[in-house]
Structure formats: structure tokens, C-alpha cells
Amino acid sequence: xxxxxxxxxxxxxxxxxxxxxxxxxxxxxxxxxxxxxxxxxxxxxxxxxxxxxxxxxxxxxxxxxxxxxxxxxxxxxxxxxxxxxxxxxxxxxxxxxxxxxxxxxxxxxxxxxxxxxxxxxxxxxxxxxxxxxxxxxxxxxxxxxxxxxxxxxxxxxxxxxxxxxxxxxxxxxxxxxxxxxxxxxxxxxxxxxxxxxxxxxxxxxxxxxxxxxxxxxxxxxxxxxxxxxxxxxxxxxxxxxxxxxxxxxxxxxxxxxxxxxxxxxxxxxxxxxxxxxxxxxxxxxxxxxxxxxxxxxxxxxxxxx
Amino acid sequence: xxxxxxxxxxxxxxxxxxxxxxxxxxxxxxxxxxxxxxxxxxxxxxxxxxxxxxxxxxxxxxxxxxxxxxxxxxxxxxxxxxxxxxxxxxxxxxxxxxxxxxxxxxxxxxxxxxxxxxxxxxxxxxxxxxxxxxxxxxxxxxxxxxxxxxxxxxxxxxxxxxxxxxxxxxxxxx
Numbered sequence: 001x002x003x004x005x006x007x008x009x010x011x012x013x014x015x016x017x018x019x020x021x022x023x024x025x026x027x028x029x030x031x032x033x034x035x036x037x038x039x040x041x042x043x044x045x046x047x048x049x050x051x052x053x054x055x056x057x058x059x060x061x062x063x064x065x066x067x068x069x070x071x072x073x074x075x076x077x078x079x080x081x082x083x084x085x086x087x088x089x090x091x092x093x094x095x096x097x098x099x100x101x102x103x104x105x106x107x108x109x110x111x112x113x114x115x116x117x118x119x120x121x122x123x124x125x126x127x128x129x130x131x132x133x134x135x136x137x138x139x140x141x142x143x144x145x146x147x148x149x150x151x152x153x154x155x156x157x158x159x160x161x162x163x164x165x166x167x168x169x170x171x172x173x174x175x176x177x178x179x180x181x182x183x184x185x186x187x188x189x190x191x192x193x194x195x196x197x198x199x200x201x202x203x204x205x206x207x208x209x210x211x212x213x214x215x216x217x218x219x220x221x222x223x224x225x226x227x228x229x230x231x232x233x234x235x236x237x238x239x240x241x242x243x244x245x246x247x248x249x250x251x252x253x254x255x256x257x258x259x260x261x262x263x264x265x266x267x268x269x270x271x272x273x274x275x276x277x278x279x280x281x282x283x284x285x286x287x288x289x290x291x292x293x294x295x296x297x298x299x300x301x302x303x304x305x
Numbered sequence: 306x307x308x309x310x311x312x313x314x315x316x317x318x319x320x321x322x323x324x325x326x327x328x329x330x331x332x333x334x335x336x337x338x339x340x341x342x343x344x345x346x347x348x349x350x351x352x353x354x355x356x357x358x359x360x361x362x363x364x365x366x367x368x369x370x371x372x373x374x375x376x377x378x379x380x381x382x383x384x385x386x387x388x389x390x391x392x393x394x395x396x397x398x399x400x401x402x403x404x405x406x407x408x409x410x411x412x413x414x415x416x417x418x419x420x421x422x423x424x425x426x427x428x429x430x431x432x433x434x435x436x437x438x439x440x441x442x443x444x445x446x447x448x449x450x451x452x453x454x455x456x457x458x459x460x461x462x463x464x465x466x467x468x469x470x471x472x473x474x475x476x477x478x479x
Contacts, residue, residue: 055460069462181407193427197405206421213380
């Protein structure tokens, strides 16, 4: 009955081949954001480091009282990053130019294909259609994989909580504002209109127009347009981005592209390899005499009439 | 007889000439303005308009071309070389109080050249502090508007400042 075995083998292999990842899943890595996704254009040539955005975020997200007042400029003496108590911070960078120091607002960039979302094995993160990347604290197990995955080092962690530490970060004021079409608290309070709120696609156009109209004022690049697959928070600056703390070595591919090829092959491999190596084994041991061999076919063939 | 008539006509004409000021706009221009559209964290601004007219002289420096004077900004002149005054010269007639509300975003004409107009708060600060920095005017937040009690709470400053950290106690000789 060897033909039947052959046909069975063909069917099994064919099924395994189609078991691979579906076409839609291979499309991961080229998502350009939801069409109605909102964003914020941050114009670093306008920021004067007043820290009103930090104060507004603190109030809106009901964060604990700060250690120093929000109009205290001494905090600029060291570089800070977002923490559980401050979802956004402003840093000052001396660029040595006569334009003076450059201030930069740091917060979650709400990427189109977030690395945090990709790395979370409990699906705590969601990329909403309004553009915000939000998280569910109740689901979070506090493993901190997202903190490792985030290329911008954004998520903070509630180290202060002994029993239930979870990840904390900027949520684009989704629950209180973005869901209803309103701009986040930091955008509304900024006196210099550093932050421009709108649809991401429109902000890219506005950013390009600003560069075109004043080419001496801006560096010809919108940071976040393509970096790691595109972010919702876009930056314009008057000096090179690496001088103000941005990582300019990022690829234009989202972080998931580093692993999707490898991971996509795993189901196929796990199905084909056992069958393949079983085949090899049978081929290699075809004519040998086995002890404990109870297969009727071979036993018959081995028997001398 | 005709001399008297002529003298009367001439006199009346001169009187009319003298009575109508050359720049009748100046009569309607206020000397001081209370800018209170954005009162919240800070009190209203007591704006000395007369002083600024004396210092700046050219209306276009702040009002673009809307006050009837020609703008000299090379970028604006491309289209607004002959643009005259507009019905309203108030900043808030084009710079909205809430530029990012859902309504404002819907209203925005994306094909217009001016699709990136700043809101009122941004326009005030960008326009005023830019010149103040150059001319030595006030640039600090409280130099133009004092912080309200709400503002103190918002910034965790003033009466609402957090208690001093222990490190500050060094000066007490511990």
C-alpha cells in the first residue's frame, strides 16, 4: 500500500504549507496609521521651557503633586525621562548656537505600529483609531517587556507599588479628551503654541509648509514621519535632531519588522520538520533489521518464504 | 458783498478741513485694552495700546495689513502687496480662542494658504515676546499678567508650592 502512504504524505505537507501565516499578517510592518488618526506637531523652535504642559498633564491625569513647582527652572539641570509621576517632561539642550538653548518635550509618541503593543503578551495595549496608544492597567502583569521594547524609552513603571506595580505612560488624554475629539491638556495650555493638534496627515502637510516657508528656521526633516514606522507625535527643530536628544539611528521599519519574518515561519517549521525528519529516519533505517519491530509490512518482507 | 460771501465760504472750508482729522482711524483706536479672553491661570492683561503706538509706530508690525497700513514682511507682500484694512482689527477675529476644538478643526479650510493660523494665546505670545525680547520689554510670564489663585494651584507654586525638601534645611545649620 505504498501509493496510499505517498498520497497521505503529500496531503499532510500541503496542509502544513498553507498553515503558514496568512497574507494579511505578512502585511504587518506597513501600517501607516488609521485615516482619521490624530497627532500633534511639536515645533521645538517655539518652546521656551515654561513647563506648563507638565503642569497640565499632572492635573488632567490626576498625578501626584510634584516635588518642585512647575515654574521652577532648576529641573533643567539634569535630563529627565517620563516616569509614573510625570507622563511628560521637558528637557533643555545647549546647542552652542546663538539661538539659545533648545527645549524638548518628551512623552509617548503614539507610534503607528508600537513596539510596546507588539511586545505585550497579555495584550494590554491598544492602538485606537483616534491615534492614541492606550493601555489597560488591570491586564498589565508588570513584566516591563514594553519598557525594553520601546525605542524611545517612554513607559514609566510604578516602582513605588509593592503589590501591583504596573506600567504608566501618556495616553494622549484619550479617556477625557481625545475620545470626544478634544485636544490633550498639554496642547491646550501651551502659551507659545508649540503643540499643534490635528489629523496626522494634515500635520505632515503643515510641517512641510513650515519648513518650506522658513527654511532658515527649520531643519528639513519631520522626526516621526517615518521613524519606526511613523509616530503620531511629530517634531520640527531648528538644529539637528541628534543635538537635542533624539535617536537618529532608528530604522524606518517598525520594531516588529525585526522579528516578524522569523516568527512567521515558526508554525510552518513546527509542522514540516517532524514529518520531514521522520521521513529521513525511515529512509535511513529502511533495510536494517530492528529488534522490537512489530510492523506487519516489513516483517512480512523480511521473512524468507 | 461778494468778498464777504467768499470769506465765509473760505472760512467754512478751512473749518471743515481742520475739524476732520487726517487719520480718522486714530479716534476709534483705544488707549488701553483689557485682554481677558483667556483669563484662567493668569489675570487679564492691562495692555497700554497708546504706548505701543508711540513705540512701534507702524500698525502693520502687530496688525499685519488689517489696520490699513501696508505690510513689509517679504513673505506676506507676495500676495498682500495692496491689501487694505479689514472690518475688524481685533486679534481674535482671525486668531481663535480655541484653535483646536472639534468645531475649529472641522471649519478649517485645508486648501487655503493660511491653514496654519495660530490660536489667540499663541498669537499674543509669539507676537509680543518676539518684539519684547529684541526691544527689552517684559518677557517673564508674570511681567504682563499676574498669576491667579487657580494658576498657583495649577503650577504647584506660590501658596500651593510643595514643602521644602530636607536638603534645604542645610542652611539652618543642621
